[in-house]
Amino acid sequence: MSLKGKDILHVRDFTREDFEQVFEVADGFVSLWKEKGYKKLLEGKVLATLFFEPSTRTKFGFEAAMLKLGGTYVGWAGISYTSYEKGERFTDGIRMIDGMADIIAIRHSEVGAAQRAAEVAEAPVINCGDGTNQHPTQPFVELYTIKKLKGKIDGLNIALMGDLRGMRVVNSLVYGCAMFNAHLILVSPKELTLSEDITKELKEKYNVRITLMRPEEAVAEADMLYLSPMEIARFEDEEEYYRLRGTYGVNLDFLKRAGAKEDLIILHPLPRQEELSPDIDDTPYCGYWEMYRSYAIPIRMALLAMILGTVK
Ligand code: CP
Secondary structure: OOOOOOOEOOHHHOOHHHHHHHHHHHHHHHHHHHOOOOOHHHOOOEEEEEEOOOOOHHHHHHHHHHHHOOOEEEEEEOOOOOHHHHOOOHHHHHHHHHOOOOEEEEEEOOOOHHHHHHHHOOOOEEEEEEOOOEOOOHHHHHHHHHHHHHOOOOOOEEEEEEOOOOOHHHHHHHHHHHHOOOEEEEEOOHHHOOOHHHHHHHHHHHOOEEEEOOHHHHHHHOOEEEEEOOOHHHOOOHHHHHHHOOOOOEOHHHHHHHOOOOOOEEEOOOOOOOOEOHHHOOOOOEOHHHHHHHHHHHHHHHHHHHHOOOOO
16 A cells, blocks of 8 residues: 555554555665765655653654655644644644644544544654554554564564553554464553453454463563553553552562573564563563664654655
8 A cells, every 4th residue: 555645544544565565664764864874855844743741752853864864844742832732722722823834744643543633634644652542553553663683573473462452552562463463462450461352353353362461471472572551641540550550570589580582572562661671671572772873763764754655
């Protein structure tokens, strides 16, 4: 499928072939990025980054990708000093920005906000996170990193541990893992399990193998361990957040006791809390720095260039 002019709203709108096409284009940008190069593929194009919620990696990542391809960006981090602060209707503001930009990247606390933006915007809309629902470009980054670090995705044991209910990164990544025939190992408190609807869809549509495990078992079995943090913004009940926060804490000692494979890779969307100890940062298990420092920007460059139609 051509990505030209396409909104990126939900991972289920893509196929494995789409992922592979984006990976192939990103391959061409990795060395450009690493060598701090520059290519005028998107000269004259404007990206609007509308972040109603905080972000470091996604917002700056798309902005850096746009600049590296010769385009530019406008936008905000938080609505202070925009007319939303004066009560502007959500879609009115989007209609205005749509007239100023070639592509829109949006993050919002409400489920469906990116979809609502896409309904009124002519420019393609990239969902950079809508509440607990989706963050559909993140699995492109994560699966590309797995492919680069492990050489493949098919057949890997991918363990996801932590909040599997409210984290949109998880609700996005599981679809991508399913498309690549990974075995999903799930570890969570009973209150924070993957939704039944998603589980049903993954099994019916992708025939994915899903196994529930305890933390030690999962770590011993995993080729890739994905730690999902608990974020207060994704909990309706504060008491529940404070009760469950800190349920899991993975450090080097825990990995050794659990019998982690020597070539286990750990990924984390960041920012981290106590579920990921800094003592893993400088070990071969750590894949999260490499993910953001080497592979996230080339993927975002590929997505922008493909959606804006300068690369097929
Ligand atoms: N992983 C991620 O979405 O990071 P940011 O919140 O910093 O964008």
